[in-house]
Every structure is written in structure tokens, then in C-alpha cells.
Amino acid sequence: MIHRCIEKRLQAAVSAVVPEADTRRVLVRPCPEPKHGDYQANALMMLARQHRLNPRELAEKVVAALDVSSWCEQVTVAGPGFINFRLSGSALNARLQHVLGSGGSFVEATAEPRTVVIDFSSPNVAKPMHVGHIRSTILGDALARVFRRLGHRVITDNHIGDWGTQFGMLIVGWRTLLNEEALQRDPIAELERLYQAVNHAAKEDGSVRDQARAQLVKLQGGDLENLSIWRRMQALSQSQFDSVYARLGIRFDHTLGESFYNDQLAGVLGELSRAGISEESDGAQVVFFRDHSTLHDKPALIRKSDGAANYCTTDLATLRHRVKQWQADEILYVTDGRQQLHFQQVFAIFGKWHPACAAKLEHVWFGSILGPDGKPFKTREGEVVKLTALLDEAESRALAAVTEKNGELPPTQRIEIARAVGLGALKYADLSNNRQSDYVFDWDKMLSLQGNTAPYLQYACTRVRGIFRRGEMPDTQGATLALAAPQELALAKRLLNFGLVLEMVAAEYRPNYLCSYLYDLAGDFTAFYEACPVLKAPPVERQSRLALCKLTSLVLREGLDLLGIEVPDQM
């Protein structure tokens, strides 16, 4: 990547001028304002302050010691000490040509691959997946794709909620109220009905509650009949999950639910207790963080007074497994922001338990999806929105749009387009927001062809494709780039930054950076498309522009693919 080459030279020049300087923070980034240059460095102003130098003079000395003529036609010092770099046309053309010829890309694999475990989605057995699972599922998948693309070893793990007190209720329901026919027809709905019925009954009748508790104890004690009911529920749920993930194009390397750790929990509790990390309090085992600045008054419960472990314990066992068995360098938990305290506690306990562990633990949290009223997204009836219903509606709304705009296409093709557009729109709506923000769910906005949406980007792809469909498929492989028009240059320069953007996504776990980038890229392409004829251009421009289109198409498609979004050939 060119900016990295410039950066290395710049760091060397800084070291030559100020030998004691720490150059790790001397970075070269794209200029937000193209009129200043293509890349800029503003770290010298900070450096000057640290070393009590005049920033402007320092910048000028560094520039004097800097040779980046292989890539830049101009290097200037501006304002209080910005260094601005203007790429030379020849370097730009050469870089694009190289990517084209090598069949390579604008992404550079990391020099330091890490093992990154990503925990996301995590639905519950016997419950339908709902809108609450969508952000985790989509964000986690996109992050997994980006980390893989950067050359990291990624392990995705679906930590399913397949164990817990709800199974007492469910087993009572299964034993007393099960309708086999309904179970055949819609297993999850039937399981949900059982749970609700028993839960309702338990509220009024203490003996039902006692039954549920008794069945739970039997299950936990290894009762064969209850175990087999539980396994049946698990299998039914898994097939529901599988069908949703298949629709979304998502796969997991592992699906190790909470139950996988059952036989490790006693050991975990024993170790924590023996190490003096946990202590008894009101009959429960609790970890206190007495010296901790924010957790000092927030103890964590790891074993209930009835002797049962809870999700804190399970998460500790899970964490140990990931660190020990998978040798994780980095573990990402993609969950709702409301679990921040929980993960702070889990990470803090793990730190006491395995002080030598250097794995980076990150709670990649996200905000809520809101309805038009600004309150948590619900159906008109006030119920949670089921994920399958959401996917269905996305596809049917997209189908209506495709039919309206392109009704002459055969129905099967329209359905296929609608699938890609509808699901793409849904995913993109989530990914394009800053994950930590709450956002308002709006069908019209996400399916719009205007603005920062998936359909707009997909449409940009089909426009590029349209050029190739119209003309004969040209040999862009050996094309000579001869970019000249400002729109061509702007587009080409944007392409160069693709890899950098992916690195930013991975560094902060924020796919919305990629979305913004793709939207800007599509905007650059549109400007080019409006201003520069391709097929009708004279031969030299024509092949150069075809090559530029080819590269744009590659980046747009790969970028969308990294977000888990498909691109139809036509729209």
C-alpha cells in the first residue's frame, strides 16, 4: 500500500531529525480534504510539543530529509505543521496496473496474524430468533469476514443458550401439555407455547413452580428421560437456527452452547474458591472487587445459594476453553450494550484467575433497535419481532420494488434479486450505523436507492456490470492505465484506501467505516460514470476506463461481500 511506503519513509526521516522520537504514532492517512493533498501526516505537531520544538520548523526539517519521489509529485508543509502528500499520476497508474495484472487486490495481509475468536448471535433453545439477535448476528459475521480477509485466524463460536432454569418449565410443559401435531407443524411455536403456558400457570399455582424446579433438578442430575426431552428441544431449535443462518449466508466454526461447559463448572468454582478469588456471601459464592475503582460495589455472583452455577461461571469456563484450547489472542463478544457490567466482571475475574493470560478480551457491544416511536422495536401488538418474519418482510418489500421498477423480468429472477436486495438492505441498515448507537428501524429508508443503503451500492455494481454486459468483455488484465480526468483520479485514489479501511474496521470493530467507504466509492464512481464515457471513448481512454471500472467493481463487490451482502447481476 502506497500510504504505508510513504509512512515508513516519513518515520525514517523523523528518526533522522529527532533520534529519540517514538515514531509509532507518526502515521500517514488519507486527506479528508482532497485540495490539501491525497495523504497527510499531522503527528509532527504532537511530536513537536513533546520535544518542545517549533512544529513548523520540525516539519520543514523532516520534509527536507524525506524522499518519497517514487510516489509523490509534491510534498508540502501547511498551516501549523501538516505535511501533505500529493500522489504522482505515474505511481497511481502503476499501482492500479499492478493490482489488475496480478489479479491481486488493494488489501494487504497482516504481518502479524492473530487468532481471533468471535462470539456472536447466541440464540436460545426453545425460543424463536427475534430482532434482538440480528445485530449480534450481522455484526459478528461481518467482523469475522473482515478479520479473515486481513489474514487473521478466525474462529467463530455460537454460544447458544441451551441450559438454564427455563428448561424446568419446558420439561413440565413437554410432559403435560405437548401437542405432537403442533410440534410437527411448527416446533418452535409449540415450544414457545409450552413455556408460556407453564410460566403462566406457575405464577398462580405454587405446585407448578415446584414441579418445574423438580424437573430442572432431575435434568441437571442427569435424568435420562429429561435429558432426552432436552436433546429433542435442542435439535429442533438447531434446525431453526440453521435455516435462518442459511438464509443469511452465515456459518459458524463451532456451536458450543452453555451446556458444553456443564461438567467444567464445578472445577471452575473449586479453583476460584481455593485461590481465594471467590468467597461465600449469603449462601452464594461471590467475587468481590474491593480494590477496583468502578467494580468495588458491584460483586459478581458465580454460584447461587441453591448450589447451581450461573452464566457468569459458564462464561468463565468458556473463556478458559477459548484461551487454552484455541490459543486465542483476541476474543470478541458481540452482544447488547446492557451486558457491559457482566463482561467487565467476567474479564476482571478471569484476570485474577489467569493473571498470565495475555489474550485481548473485548466486549464489542451495540445499541438497541428502536421503532418509529423511539422505543424498542416491537410489532404493532407490542410483541417482539421474529427474525424469520423480518427476513420475509425484507424480501417481500424488495420484491414489490423490483416488480415496480423492472416488472418485465421473469418472476424467478425478480425473486432472486429481491432476496439479495431485501436481505442486503436489512444487513446494511445495521452495519452502516455506528454499532454503539441506538437506531430507528425504517424499511423505506433501508430499501431506498438514495443515500447510504445497500440497494444503492448494489445498483452501482449493476451499473458497472452494465458497461461490461453492453460491450464485449475486454482484456483489462494487460490494460495500460492512463487516468487523467479529475473524476478518474478521485475514483482511483479511493480504491487505494480499501485495505486501510478494513484495518480500521478491525481495529475498532466497526463495520460502519467500511459502509461509509463503499458509499463514498460508489459516489466517486457515479461522478466518473456521469462525466466520463467509457464505451464511446477513444481506444486509449476506453481501455483505461474499462480497467478502472473493473477495479471499482472488484472493490465494491468484495466490500459488500465482507459485509455479507450479495450483488445481483441486474436490478
Place this chain on the structure above:
RNA sequence: GCGCCCGUAGCUCAGCUGGAUAGAGCAGCGGUCUUCUAAACCGCAGGUCGUUGGUUCGAGUCCAACCGGGCGCGCCA
């Protein structure tokens, strides 16, 4: 009581180590199809970045206090 998050244009949202004149879409107003997909594009208008202080060459971004809203805090996960 303790802690986390949010407050940017009428609405929905971006805003990358603090960096140059705070951006986009919608809605509003005005333009552009004999020309590679107009499901598109161009232009205009729209802002005391919640308030007040502080840090500094420079603050939407960092710090403090306050106002307004959301969420979490030992036997659910």
C-alpha cells in the same frame, strides 16, 4: 446511591491517532433522460455540534460540572 451510553440541520444518521471551511440521506425549493440502467445525477437552502467552564497552536472529539433522555447494578441470561 454507583456505573455505562446518548444529546450534531425540521427528521434519520456519519464524523478515522484532537487537525484545516462540521458531512450525507430524507423532507423543501430549482434543474438534468435522442447518449454505457433516471431505481440515477447536479444545484440551492438548512448548524450557538445540550449548557457552562477548562486543557492547547487547534475541541463535535479530551477533562470537570450541570441540564435532558436511555440502560445496567448478588441468586434470569
